[in-house]
Amino acid sequence: MFAENQALWWQPQTLLNEQSCKILLGPLQIFLQRKAGEWRLATELLTQAEHQHAESQLLTQWPQHRQASRFVFENEPVQFCLKPLLADRPVVVRTHQPVYVPPGEQVTFYISSPVSIRIELQQPTLLLKEVQTLRLSDTWFGPNTQVGELCYADKTQARQSKEELPKRVHRAVTPVSVKNNSSQMMSIEKLSLPVPYLSLYGLIDGSLWTDQVILDHQDDAEMSKLQISKKMPAGSDGAERLAKPRLYMEKHGLFRAFSDLFSHSASRSGS
Template sequence: MFAENQALWWQPQTLLNEQSCKILLGPLHIVLQRKTGEWWLATERVPQSEHQHVELQQLSQWPQDHQPSRFVFQHEPLQFCLRPLLADRPVVVKTHQPVYVPPGEQVTFYISSPVSIRIELQQPNLLLQEIQTQRLSDTWFGPNTQTGELCYADKTQARHSKEELPKRVHKAVTPVMVKNNSSQMMSIEKLSLPVPYLSLYGLADGSLWTDQVILDHQDEAELSELHISKQMPAGSDGAERLAKPRLYMEKHGLFRAFSDLFAHAASRGSL
């Protein structure tokens, strides 16, 4: 029923008639069943259950505690596909403790953010549902209530070693290179990941990565710049692009957002 390499869980999967399956993807549980002329679908989030690896389970029957949504066809598709994609808003991540980058230093942090899943049927292609693997709270990012944008809020350990990254199948890792080219100590307490403007990649081990983000901080706030690099981290050869950016922005759009962020840093001593 399932693809041979279950680590690559975003690949198409086939269900035979009257077969049911359950997919455990971090805190998100997905139940699917193919029937004659129909597909059934149910989803739920179980926050206390974060599976480190995707689990695909074949079920003998539809679970009675799940109310299905029914999709009716003259000739039902044979396959389904779970397509990960990044959040539809920037994710403002707050560090668990302040992190300092001395003047002249350059460091790369690895910051994770939860993905959404598009549950699709194939042959013909049809989107059944798009759902967040983890529900995040809303937050406002900007220097005041008039300037800024609505974002999601999350927390991060701001790890700077790939080896320290935990295995979390429902999150994508964004490498954030911070260059402190100023004469001041840089304090990082929070930053905004521009995930709608990043591509998403899948690696052979089933992990998800995004384009690299580069922040270049100068003494003058207006000289702070953000770049999106298409270069994947070392050891990520053979990455498959799973999703294009949701949004494309004018050249100076992200520049202004992060200039506001650094201006805030200058006045409060935080990022």
């Protein structure tokens, strides 16, 4: 990267006149060029499995056959900035295998979701384009077609250890603490991650994290009590807030978190 600290790819960067660059943020490929009186921009999504890290390089010329959007100025800015932000809808993540939380237990899962990138010019700030780093399919989350909301769909390993998290530059990690304060076993098959209500943070190692989500389930409750904590996980010193929440909720809101609406495994096995 052209920034002083290459891990912090979200910092403003400078292109000289007639310079071009290519930047990879996971599967998202970004081409930028600064010319006298204009900037050029092109983006492309590559196969997700092939790219998980941030890479950049200066190009000797604009790639042939690469179609670009042109932004024209009397005096063009000299800097650009790639700003990550969380999705504009909740992300419903399906676990790869059934997960059960016994009565009275509290467990923290580390669940990631893909970010979008705002491609901006600096001084003054000008948004050129906002693009997703991964295209997620749409899904409806709720007990029926009349109650619920449109979300994005994704999958999760529901890891319980930070050390097991793969380094993926285009995904932000959300610590989700689930408290089963009911008297029965809780089954988790899908979880709705309320990312529009969370802030996004960048750590000095280049990883992205969100606020912690705490979900508290009681007996005979269809909705979970949701709390958003500003406390970062241990070992996450030096966090910089990169984006505010897109939406705001009450301090202790109710949240329909699980696909089974907190139905317990015992009740399902008897049906």
